[in-house]
Amino acid sequence: MINLISDTVTKPSPAMLEYMMTAEVGDDVFGEDPSVNRLESYTARLFGKEDSVFCPSGTMTNQIAIKVNTQPLDELICDHFSHVYQYEAGGYAFNSGVSINLIHGTNGKITVDQVKQAIKPEFDWLPRSRLVVLENSCNKGGGSFYTLDEIRPIRNLCLENELRVHLDGARLFNVLVETGESPEDVGQMFDSISICISKGLGAPVGSLLIGNEKDIQKARRFRKVMGGGMRQAGYLAAACQFALENNIRDLKIDNARAAEIGRLLEKCSWVEEVRPVQTNIVIFRLKSDLKASDFVPKLMAQGIKSSAFGDREVRFVFHRDITDSDMDRLREILLKLRLDQIDT
Ligand SMILES: *Cc1c(COP(=O)(O)O)cnc(C)c1O
Numbered sequence: 546m547i548n549l550i551s552d553t554v555t556k557p558s559p560a561m562l563e564y565m566m567t568a569e570v571g572d573d574v575f576g577e578d579p580s581v582n583r584l585e586s587y588t589a590r591l592f593g594k595e596d597s598v599f600c601p602s603g604t605m606t607n608q609i610a611i612k613v614n615t616q617p618l619d620e621l622i623c624d625h626f627s628h629v630y631q632y633e634a635g636g637y638a639f640n641s642g643v644s645i646n647l648i649h650g651t652n653g654k655i656t657v658d659q660v661k662q663a664i665k666p667e668f669d670w671l672p673r674s675r676l677v678v679l680e681n682s683c684n685k686g687g688g689s690f691y692t693l694d695e696i697r698p699i700r701n702l703c704l705e706n707e708l709r710v711h712l713d714g715a716r717l718f719n720v721l722v723e724t725g726e727s728p729e730d731v732g733q734m735f736d737s738i739s740i741c742i743s744k745g746l747g748a749p750v751g752s753l754l755i756g757n758e759k760d761i762q763k764a765r766r767f768r769k770v771m772g773g774g775m776r777q778a779g780y781l782a783a784a785c786q787f788a789l790e791n792n793i794r795d796l797k798i799d800n801a802r803a804a805e806i807g808r809l810l811e812k813c814s815w816v817e818e819v820r821p822v823q824t825n826i827v828i829f830r831l832k833s834d835l836k837a838s839d840f841v842p843k844l845m846a847q848g849i850k851s852s853a854f855g856d857r858e859v860r861f862v863f864h865r866d867i868t869d870s871d872m873d874r875l876r877e878i879l880l881k882l883r884l885d886q887i888d889t
Pocket of ligand 1: 602603715743
């Protein structure tokens with residue numbers, strides 16, 4: 546099976562498992578796990594920030610970030626494709642008691658003018674605009690990304706208006722290998738940053754929330770109340786440490802494979818449109834008489850797992866567990882597929 550459902554399906558390599566098995570561990574709730582402590586300070590330093598906190602998921606790091614950056618009755622501003630809105634079960638309302646102000650951007654990206662228009666004036670009867678969340682790369686946007694030059698004006702506008710800015714950087718490193726920008730430069734643009742190591746970087750579990758010392762101290766308390774305080778978490782932290790030290794550059798391969806398959810799909814008779822491929826995600830729309838819910842099982846029958854992303858859209862995500870021979874088979878299957886085979 547060629548699994549293109551998500552880059553979360555990656556499994557630890559033998560070298561990563563070896564590294565995990567030899568990790569030094571302790572009880573992280575008491576702050577005594579050396580591998581967790583090392584990962585947290587390594588990551589903070591990487592982004593030029595004071596501290597970071599290790600969490601079981603990217604949903605948790607985002608939810609904690611919203612909690613740390615807001616008060617109840619505040620409002621968070623983000624694109625309507627954002628993970629924090631679409632895929633976190635409405636947690637912003639449940640965990641933080643905040644409302645959401647959605648911007649209809651382009652492929653998941655919003656502009657400084659849109660943010661300017663979204664910020665509400667201060668009246669007793671209005672929610673208080675307090676936080677902007679940017680996603681980089683944008684998952685539902687088809688892996689599109691912001692450059693720091695696009696982010697800077699948004700950051701400056703937020704500073705002028707006393708809004709905080711959080712980065713959902715679940716796939717940030719897929720962006721940085723393309724732009725050549727440094728994590729440290731990214732660190733300067735945001736109050737808090739969440740990154741996932743369990744996606745393209747290949748760790749089995751693990752996300753980090755990065756920020757200033759005071760915020761991360763608060764974040765540790767929220768992690769505990771959400772049930773995310775882990776004990777000998779150092780085995781997992783070691784996997785993340787290994788991934789950050791060894792696997793970042795390989796993301797370039799995933800991005801290149803996505804670009805190549807994007808070009809191939811443009812030539813397929815059953816494809817109407819391929820969204821611009823910028824990182825490791827390919828989203829394409831089927832011709833008008835085809836439904837994604839019919840198409841995905843057809844591909845599955847040929848050994849390709851993909852996901853329906855809306856009525857006529859299909860998503861492929863490329864990752865490090867796809868081999869060269871998987872790529873050969875994928876090309877072959879896609880090129881051979883004819884309209885009459887898909888039509889039901
Ligand atoms: C995957 C993802 C997350 C976090 O997901 P978890 O499964 O909770 O780790 C957050 N934001 C984006 C954009 C994602 O793609």
